[in-house]
Amino acid sequence: MSCSDEHCITCGDQGIPMRVESVSDPGEATCLDRDEQEHTVITELVEPVNPGDEVLVHAGVAIGRI
Amino acid sequence: MKFVDEFRDAQLGRVLTAEILAAVEPGHHYKVMEVCGGHTHSIYKYGLADVLPEEVELVHGPGCPVCVIPMGRIDDGIAISRHERVIFACFGDMMRVPGSEYTLLEAKAQGSDIRMVYSPLDALRIARENPDREVVFFAIGFETTAPSTALTLKRAKQEGIANFSCVCNHVTIVPPLRALLESPDLRLDGFIGPGHVCTVVGARPFNFIPADYGKPVVISGFEPLDILQSVLMILRQLGEGRCAVENQYTRVVPQEGNLRALEVLAEVFELRPHFEWRGLGFISNSALKLNDAYADFDAELRFETPGVRVADPKACQCGEVLKGVIKPWECKVFGTACTPEHAIGTCMVSPEGACAAYYNFGRFSRERAAV
Numbered sequence: 001m002s003c004s005d006e007h008c009i010t011c012g013d014q015g016i017p018m019r020v021e022s023v024s025d026p027g028e029a030t031c032l033d034r035d036e037q038e039h040t041v042i043t044e045l046v047e048p049v050n051p052g053d054e055v056l057v058h059a060g061v062a063i064g065r066i
Numbered sequence: 067m068k069f070v071d072e073f074r075d076a077q078l079g080r081v082l083t084a085e086i087l088a089a090v091e092p093g094h095h096y097k098v099m100e101v102c103g104g105h106t107h108s109i110y111k112y113g114l115a116d117v118l119p120e121e122v123e124l125v126h127g128p129g130c131p132v133c134v135i136p137m138g139r140i141d142d143g144i145a146i147s148r149h150e151r152v153i154f155a156c157f158g159d160m161m162r163v164p165g166s167e168y169t170l171l172e173a174k175a176q177g178s179d180i181r182m183v184y185s186p187l188d189a190l191r192i193a194r195e196n197p198d199r200e201v202v203f204f205a206i207g208f209e210t211t212a213p214s215t216a217l218t219l220k221r222a223k224q225e226g227i228a229n230f231s232c233v234c235n236h237v238t239i240v241p242p243l244r245a246l247l248e249s250p251d252l253r254l255d256g257f258i259g260p261g262h263v264c265t266v267v268g269a270r271p272f273n274f275i276p277a278d279y280g281k282p283v284v285i286s287g288f289e290p291l292d293i294l295q296s297v298l299m300i301l302r303q304l305g306e307g308r309c310a311v312e313n314q315y316t317r318v319v320p321q322e323g324n325l326r327a328l329e330v331l332a333e334v335f336e337l338r339p340h341f342e343w344r345g346l347g348f349i350s351n352s353a354l355k356l357n358d359a360y361a362d363f364d365a366e367l368r369f370e371t372p373g374v375r376v377a378d379p380k381a382c383q384c385g386e387v388l389k390g391v392i393k394p395w396e397c398k399v400f401g402t403a404c405t406p407e408h409a410i411g412t413c414m415v416s417p418e419g420a421c422a423a424y425y426n427f428g429r430f431s432r433e434r435a436a437v
Contacts (some may be wrong), residue, residue, distance in 0.1 A: 001257055003091065014418070015262040015265075015288070017070060020409075030237050032357060034070060044217070044326075045327045045330065047383070055316055056262065056265060058210045058211055058213075058214060058262065059157075059215075060184065060186075060187050060188070061185070061187075061213055061214040061217055063210060063213055063261075063262070063265050064265035064318050064324060066317055
């Protein structure tokens, strides 16, 4: 993602909706953004999460469920 | 993508704009402030200001974390980055924010080891990989990003990573809103509330706006239909002669916020008595610092910094833009001396900044209207 794309994440303060793809270590999940790009996301603030759940990610951390 | 595409439906957008037009009282001019820079970005990107009736004016608020950073804090960051063993990590936008003499990008060109990261967790990874270096993360953001910094610091403490520290510039949104509402030069009718901040803090912190100032607040999502629906909800409150905090963004924002995130914030941070906001001056209890339990990770205690207050450049009117007193194009240097490539003011740096959003998306429609 870049500033000219859907959302800019370079300032870290832009929320990105992502879909949980798989749950790996405790408190972490692999998530897909709108462009199907994979991200490792900390999910300990919104647990429990399961594959298919939609989460809102800020600066690498899920802060809410959608 | 689910929860995104359906909120960009053009036909529904036309229905909403017709309902907004019907809700406008003839002869009344409405000033509605979108608090969050994410909303400003969406408003210009999707041309929402163009589809609203001319009686509805959207005013841009102070909710872009990059825009409100004062120059003195950049100078402090640059001073730390010049220590010999330091790797200085920050979000990309911060690198282009002007300090009194240089940007972090220029300091990098002069030899400082400054690296762009997407998350504070990336900075912690750099610290793990470079045990012989001091890794300093320049933390910015509202209550949305602060949990990420807090979790990173908790991990650093749990893992005993002693070569990691943080310059904390995290700010909170309620105190500047109160300062704006007390400002005599701004007459606002309502607020589009910051949806993602509310995901963390909930709706309750905004109750003072209707209770003390008699203005409606609608917590809003960031897709175009979210924002149009929020404008409609504000107009309906005004038309019915009532004011309350309403939640348009129910698919994400729980009324009570994210209690686990609030616990983590309380575990790591405490309020600063005073913090300077660009354009707004010093505001009490408006920012966070590391508390005593995390003082070992406080870069401001670990390194000497100038800590000097620096006045904004005279030509720059970011302060008035941040307060919604003037529009971006009314600034004397907008689009001429100040552009995204060579920003004088912070509002031109981040894509969430009102000037950059307007420069990138809005100016063409205004140029067309002038022709």
